[in-house]
Every structure is written in C-alpha cells, then in structure tokens.
Amino acid sequence: MTGKLTTHVLDTAQGHPAAYMALELWYLAPAGDVKSLMTTTRTNADGRTDAPLLEGEDFILGVYELLFDVQSYFATQPLDLPDPPFLGWVPLRFTIADVTAHYHVPLLVSPWSYSTYRGS
Template structure:
C-alpha cells in the first residue's frame, strides 16, 4: 500500500458511514502553531475522495485532524449538540508507511485508532 494519510468516519449510532463531515488536516510546529495542509468532506461512504497526504507530501512530524461533526449531528435524527469539533493529534514517524486514522463517532463520544 502506498505511503499516504487517509481517514474515514463511521457513525456507530447509525451503524454506517457519516456523510458530510468536514475534515481538516493541520501540521503542528514545535511551538504548537498549526498550518492547514488539506481539507475535504466525507462522501456517502464516510471517506474523503482523495488522500489527505500523498506519498510525495508525507513527512515526519506532528499532525492534527479536525472533524467538524456539529453540523453533521444537527442535520441528523438525533439533533445532538454535544460534540462540535473532534481533534485527533498524532505523529507520523515513518513517512514511507501508510497512515489511516478513522473516527468512530456517536452522539455522546468518539474513538480513534491507527488503522491499516
């Protein structure tokens, strides 16, 4: 598998993909300042149409994905207003490897992991 950064969002309360979630990728410098590198919106499969980082863009460093879930939930049947933005901060140590960072979402919480 190519060295890329990808993500997807699953809504565990609906047992399926979360469509229409805006995802922003930022790189953090040593002072914690963030530079936005990419963004996109999840499709009907809960995935972005393109990788957040391509093989040529992969670099070691600290990154943050921001999942803007507030609008998603306000449009949903639950109408939950608890979560607005879910930040996931992680480190890419081996830029020649594939990094997949999924978000498992529910109205009252979330979890993430390094996927394959």
C-alpha cells in the same frame, strides 16, 4: 515506496458511514507553537475522503491534527439531540514517524463519544 494518510468516519449512533462530514488537516511545527492548514475536505457517501489527505512530497514526518466537524454533521441527522450539542469539532492529534507507511486514522463517532485507532 511513499506513504499516505487516509481517514474514514463511521456514525456509531446510527450504524452507517458519516457521509459529507467536513474535516481539516493541520501540521504542527516542531516547536508546537505554529499550526499550518494542509487541507480541508468532506467525507464522501462511504464516510471516506475521495483521495488521500496526504501523499507524495507532502507526506512528511511530524505531528498532525485532524479536526472533524461532528456538530454540523449530527445537526443534519434525524436524532433528538441537546442544544447545544455535547461534541463540536473533534480533534485527533497523531505523529507520522515513517514516510513509507500507510497511516489510516479512522473516527468512530456518536453525538456523545468518539474513538480512533491506527488502521491499515
């Protein structure tokens, strides 16, 4: 069995999925001094990506960083926000320690705060 990495973004300010938010997935070299871009994508209408961010032979042990373009997403929403906004790109750094597991890394976000957890 091989593992996979997925994500889901929920707009907690408006109570719905964060549709069409841009995101990037980076791999951090073991020394921590080099980052490699693995993929760029957008969430779909349900706030999820259409396919796993990583799976198969690309799903390897190591440190990763998901970057979510929160600023651009909220700029398209009908909210009264400050200029410049409080949040720009939100980084989530995590480690994959088991290549047979499913790592689900959701982002719950508003224009002023965010949280995450390891989901299933």
